[in-house]
């Protein structure tokens with residue numbers, strides 16, 4: 335029997351040679367391994383002096399890694415020693431097995447590190463479920479606590495660092511996030527977006543060659559002070575955003591010119607004559623749906639159901655039920671986008687309705703690509719503001735419809751055919767005829 339236990343010692347506790355296995359109990363669910371420490375004494379954690387005076391002993395039951403899918407619990411007898419150094423604040427202390435136990439822990443060190451790895455991969459709830467399957471039972475909070483107790487990883491100092499702000503409270507409190515651009519991982523968070531804080535961080539991390547930032551003056555100043563030798567570049571996202579904003583401002587200034595250019599080329603459609611006081615004749619998809627909902631809500635209310643009950647039964651928001659209930663006629667709900675305004679989409683509507691998925695699946699991006707690939711109506715009505723919407727419609731509309739991110743777009747160039755219609759208003763603008771007038775210096779009309 336002793337031979338078997340010796341073999342177990344080698345197998346299970348190779349990294350802790352001071353452990354001696356004294357018994358093994360198997361009660362089907364849990365394997366209990368009785369162990370004790372074979373050293374004569376222990377070192378006091380308070381003063382570091384060695385003591386062999388045993389004060390007492392008790393049993394601990396730390397969970398260990400499972401064996402063959404079954405849970406293993408150590409039955410560890412630990413001794414409490416008396417510290418013999420009179421100047422030491424501790425009177426007694428309990429021995430710990432290096433690499434196996436720690437104070438207060440209900441798990442061995444190797445069990446803790448395995449659970450922490452599971453937690454890093456899967457986080458709390460899923461991690462706890464997997465650990466249970468593997469025979470290492472732990473609650474989700476325990477898994478998260480073990481991840482939390484891991485030492486902070488020390489990231490290497492990046493060569494190219496990206497600097498941008500992040501919101502702790504949008505519009506009020508901002509901090510600075512630093513990203514290693516090469517590994518695309520965040521490196522550090524700074525509590526504010528001051529030049530001094532960034533400069534201090536850069537000074538503490540010498541060796542940064544490139545600072546990639548937006549055009550905020552505090553980042554420029556911080557980078558100049560903290561890393562004077564580093565090259566500063568504007569990142570692609572901010573370049574595109576600045577360009578977009580400049581284009582929007584430009585279009586906004588030239589709005590009267592655009593209106594004048596296209597006033598005669600776009601025949602303004604008169605809104606459909608209202609029959610029976612409703613701008614939406616029966617047979618219109620949205621109008622019919624609203625009429626049906628309105629009727630259902632009012633029928634339920636008339637049957638004595640409360641608004642809350644109607645909300646639950648129809649799966650609507652309370653606000654929608656309220657609006658439906660307050661409207662005497664469904665036509666009262668046709669406001670805002672319901673008015674018969676002319677939109678850029680009007681020319682494409684028959685084409686889109688033909689191809690809309692009857693199941694209502696999201697296929698906006700697909701339809702958009704199809705629109706581009708089909709023969710187009712004259713450019714004046716398709717891709718240029720026709721003077722009926724606000725100037726901000728152009729970028730907003732594009733943002734909603736464009737399936738590509740600026741990152742993708744940056745690598746591509748629009749085909750000449752798509753650029754040409756956009757050039758038209760610039761050449762048609764009377765202000766452009768003046769020589770060497772900068773966009774910024776353009777007189778604001780009106």
Ligand SMILES: [Zn+2]
Pocket residue numbers: 378379380381382383417418419422423424
């Ligand atoms: Zn001591």
Ligand SMILES: [Zn+2]
Pocket residue numbers: 587588591763764765766
């Ligand atoms: Zn102009």
